[in-house]
Amino acid sequence: MSASSRALAALGLTAGLVAGVLAGCFSEREATGPAEGECRFPVSDDILGSTVVVIRRFAFGPAEVRVRAGDRVTWINCDEDGHTSTADGGEWQSPLLAPGEAFTQTFDAPGEFAYHCEPHPFMLGRVIVE
Numbered sequence: 001m002s003a004s005s006r007a008l009a010a011l012g013l014t015a016g017l018v019a020g021v022l023a024g025c026f027s028e029r030e031a032t033g034p035a036e037g038e039c040r041f042p043v044s045d046d047i048l049g050s051t052v053v054v055i056r057r058f059a060f061g062p063a064e065v066r067v068r069a070g071d072r073v074t075w076i077n078c079d080e081d082g083h084t085s086t087a088d089g090g091e092w093q094s095p096l097l098a099p100g101e102a103f104t105q106t107f108d109a110p111g112e113f114a115y116h117c118e119p120h121p122f123m124l125g126r127v128i129v130e
Contacts, residue, residue, distance in 0.1 A: 039076065047076075047104065049071075050071075050072040050073060050074035050104055051065050051067050051071060051073045051074070052073075052074050052075075053073060053074070053075045053076070053085075053125065054075075054076055054078050055075055055076065055078060055079050055083045055117075055123075056078045056079050058122075058123055059123060060115075060117075060123060060124070063124065063125045063126065064126045064127075064128065065125075065126075065127055066128045066129075067107055067127065067129055067130070068129070068130055069108060069109060069130070070106070071106070071107055072105065072106045072107070073107065073127055074102050074103065074104040074105075075094065075102060075103050076101075076102045077097040077098065077099055077100065077101050077102070079099060080099055082096045082097060082098055083096070083120065083123065084097065084103075084118040084119065085097075085103055085117070086116055086117065087114070087115045088114040088115060088116060092105045092115075096118075107129040110129045111128075112126060112127075112128050112129075113127045113128075114126050
């Protein structure tokens with residue numbers, strides 16, 4: 001095998017591996033629900049008094065929360081992948097949360113707010129503000 005043939009074969013193998021990794025990141029995985037176990041997270045003033053939603057195993061837990069107008073909801077990523085909390089109607093958009101990061105949103109007005117994870121749109125949740 002010539003040097004150019006070996007180089008093309010190595011390039012093809014590398015491209016195949018990269019494609020496989022990317023396909024795994026954007027796969028049509030299904031939410032499997034929050035797993036039992038620990039998620040250690042430092043408690044800050046933003047989290048105290050918040051309703052907490054844990055992101056674990058490609059699911060929001062609980063998937064639906066009820067809060068009063070003026071309350072806060074904090075999403076904590078206890079998963080190994082990055083996730084967002086993105087309102088379907090555009091009311092809020094968290095940054096991509098790395099494992100161990102959190103995002104807090106205050107809900108001032110009553111209503112029902114459906115949301116999802118931007119990179120994993122099968123992850124769904126709802127905040128009901130009374």
